[in-house]
Amino acid sequence: MISKSKALKGNSTKVYIKTFGCQMNKLDTELSIGSLAKKGYSFAEEEKDADVILLNTCSVREKAEHKVYSQLGSLRDQKEKNPKLILGVLGCMAQNEGDKIFKRMPHVNLVCGTRMFSRLPELLDEISAGNKRILAIDEDGEVNFDRLVTQRQNRYSAFVSIMRGCDNYCSYCIVPYVRGREFSRSVTEIVDEVKKLADDGCKEVTLLGQNVNSYGKGLSGKVTLATLLRELDPIDGIERIHFITSHPRDMTKEIIEAVGELPGVCEYLHMPAQSGSDRILKKMKRQYTSAHYRELVDMAKSIVPGIKIASDFIVGFPGETEEDFQETVSLLNDVRCQNSFIFKYSPRTGTAAIDLVDDVIEETKKSRNHIMLELQKKISSEENIKMHGKSVEVLVEGESKSNAGRLIGRTRQNQIVAFSPPEGVGQEGVTSALPGTLVNVEIVDSTDLTLFGDLRDFTLNELAH
Ligand code: 5AD
Ligand code: SF4
Numbered sequence: 064m065i066s067k068s069k070a071l072k073g074n075s076t077k078v079y080i081k082t083f084g085c086q087m088n089k090l091d092t093e094l095s096i097g098s099l100a101k102k103g104y105s106f107a108e109e110e111k112d113a114d115v116i117l118l119n120t121c122s123v124r125e126k127a128e129h130k131v132y133s134q135l136g137s138l139r140d141q142k143e144k145n146p147k148l149i150l151g152v153l154g155c156m157a158q159n160e161g162d163k164i165f166k167r168m169p170h171v172n173l174v175c176g177t178r179m180f181s182r183l184p185e186l187l188d189e190i191s192a193g194n195k196r197i198l199a200i201d202e203d204g205e206v207n208f209d210r211l212v213t214q215r216q217n218r219y220s221a222f223v224s225i226m227r228g229c230d231n232y233c234s235y236c237i238v239p240y241v242r243g244r245e246f247s248r249s250v251t252e253i254v255d256e257v258k259k260l261a262d263d264g265c266k267e268v269t270l271l272g273q274n275v276n277s278y279g280k281g282l283s284g285k286v287t288l289a290t291l292l293r294e295l296d297p298i299d300g301i302e303r304i305h306f307i308t309s310h311p312r313d314m315t316k317e318i319i320e321a322v323g324e325l326p327g328v329c330e331y332l333h334m335p336a337q338s339g340s341d342r343i344l345k346k347m348k349r350q351y352t353s354a355h356y357r358e359l360v361d362m363a364k365s366i367v368p369g370i371k372i373a374s375d376f377i378v379g380f381p382g383e384t385e386e387d388f389q390e391t392v393s394l395l396n397d398v399r400c401q402n403s404f405i406f407k408y409s410p411r412t413g414t415a416a417i418d419l420v421d422d423v424i425e426e427t428k429k430s431r432n433h434i435m436l437e438l439q440k441k442i443s444s445e446e447n448i449k450m451h452g453k454s455v456e457v458l459v460e461g462e463s464k465s466n467a468g469r470l471i472g473r474t475r476q477n478q479i480v481a482f483s484p485p486e487g488v489g490q491e492g493v494t495s496a497l498p499g500t501l502v503n504v505e506i507v508d509s510t511d512l513t514l515f516g517d518l519r520d521f522t523l524n525e526l527a528h
Contacts, residue, residue: 075103076191079113080153083131084121086271086307087242088154090222092119095153095180097214102184111141115149115187117173120156122237124409128156135168142170149190151175153183158241159413162198176200177242181209208248210256219266219458219499225253225291226272230280231310233337234348234415235377235408238273247278250286254294261300266499267458268295270306276313289321296325302501303327303458303475309334312350314359316366323367329475330367331401334359335375339394340387343380348415353394360398371401371476376435379408379428381419388431392438399442401476405435440511447478447509454505454519455480461498470497472504480504480514485521 078099082092095117096106107113118134121127131152142148151173152164158176165171172190175183179199186197206227215221229238230245257268270291272278279286288306295304304327309318311334322328338344339353363370376391395403407428410421423431457472457480470493471481482504484493504516 075105076114076187077107077112078104078115078117078187079107079110080117080119081110081134082119083127084119084123084155086222086269087224087273088119088121090224090271091154091177091180093214093216093222094208094210095119095183097210098181099184099187100214104184104187110138114147115151116141117151117153117183119153122155122159122241122411124406125411126409128160131156132167135164135171139168139170149173149187151187153180155237155241158200159237161200165196165198172196174198174200176202178202178206181206202243206246208252208256215260215263215265218264220269220460221260221265221267222269222271223253223256223260224248224272225270225275225288225306226278229273230277231274232348232415234346234419235380235411237411237414240413242273245274245277245280247280247282247286249282250291250294253291254298257295257298257301261298264300264499266301266501267303267305268301270295270304272306273308274310274313275306276309276315276318287315287317289315289317292318292321292325292328296327301327303329305329305331305477307333311336311356311359316362319359319363319366322363322370329477330370331373331476332363332370333373335404336391336394336398337375337377338380338383338387339391340383341390343383343387343391346382346416346419347377347380353390356394357397369476371478372398373477374398374400374403376403376405377408378405378431378435379423381408381416381421381423383408383423383431392434395435395438395442399446400439401446401478402443403435403439405432405439407432443511444509447511447514450478450506450509450514452506454503455514455516457482457502457504457516459497459500459502462493468493472502474514478514479512480506480516482516482518485518 080092082088110116118131120131149172153175154177157174164174173186186199226247228243228245232239275288278288309332336356337347337349341352360372410417455474459470459472463469463471463481469481470484471479502521503519505519506514506516508515
């Protein structure tokens with residue numbers, strides 16, 4: 064997933080940030096844009112117009128790092144033509160690769176790790192002042208959560224970091240090494256930020272953390288994700304609260320009950336299973352069994368009507384036999400996820416699994432990946448057909464990119480809905496008045512990825528929000 068920084072007003076040095084990877088990276092980009100804007104930096108629409116190009120990177124799979132190296136390679140020409148251009152690598156890959164990046168790509172000026180984002184403005188100033196290369200990957204660097212709430216890509220929806228890092232050390236995963244130890248923000252700080260976002264017109268927040276279910280560890284008193292949700296739910300103006308990502312080992316009945324009881328908390332769990340084989344789960348150091356995962360999903364479905372589950376799966380983990388893989392297939396079949404992200408195992412230096420022989424051949428990884436993708440597609444299509452004739456609440460996002468004049472938005476369960484605007488709304492309504500409104504849509508058709516519907520009970524007066 065790649066997203067681009069938006070242009071902001073200003074006339075000094077123009078920065079362009081390209082973001083790779085997860086939601087956490089998107090938030091880091093947003094926080095960086097905020098801190099750079101505070102110091103008077105402005106932002107370019109396109110790479111070619113920028114004085115500073117920053118790549119905010121991901122290290123979870125080797126392919127993600129290859130992609131960045133190849134982008135850096137293709138920026139060499141631009142740098143040769145304009146030697147004043149500042150080129151920086153930020154985030155997970157900067158932390159992971161360190162000065163290896165300078166060795167492979169000598170035209171890079173800045174390597175800035177995951178705990179150094181708040182120093183970006185001064186690091187860029189130093190480079191402009193003549194320091195050709197800076198490596199800033201201090202592992203003890205303080206993460207700064209300070210945020211300019213007005214500096215957001217999306218007016219009505221925002222990510223909020225509730226914790227950083229991860230202490231789980233799943234055997235395949237590089238995150239604990241590049242993002243550091245787990246650290247929870249205080250409830251007061253989070254409540255404060257969400258209130259400010261609400262005052263600035265935000266209606267939806269997504270609480271972010273590598274393992275949000277263990278939120279509160281290390282804070283004084285009995286603070287859990289469930290107690291945090293209870294503090295956030297009453298905040299005026301916030302209509303929807305999501306939280307990602309959940310770890311099955313740390314999911315509790317208390318959290319599921321909060322999802323069921325609190326009107327603002329959405330009926331959606333992104334809870335990666337990774338595998339359906341207990342033997343593989345043990346090798347992955349996930350600390351739960353597939354039976355436990357099934358029990359959690361059953362509990363969630365019985366306590367929270369209409370809840371949808373999303374998952375991640377890794378296929379081709381070292382030692383995964385056909386039998387192990389079939390257990391993963393049957394887990395997906397039983398749980399019937401709304402969607403899942405399926406990855407081929409990618410060995411990462413520094414993780415525990417690097418000592419295991421990567422013995423599932425590429426062809427098998429590919430075919431298992433394909434089988435899981437097809438199964439997920441079939442389940443999603445079948446589940447979406449069950450929605451036909453139902454009315455769902457949709458938070459409007461804007462005009463459909465593939466179908467001009469149509470609107471798209473999301474349900475509380477994170478499903479994409481496309482629908483036609485009511486007659487008389489006009490282009491202005493489609494592009495700026497309707498986005499951010501909650502509307503009711505009756506579903507009439509679907510594919511595996513999208514629900515299609517018609518607006519219901521909508522009057523043009525509602526646009527006066
Ligand atoms: N190889 C393949 N997939 C991985 N993930 C994490 N590490 C690896 C790896 N080494 C997947 C997991 C995780 C998601 C973010 O990325 O499924 O949930
Ligand atoms: Fe990686 Fe496991 Fe932590 Fe998720 S919980 S970030 S997979 S170590």
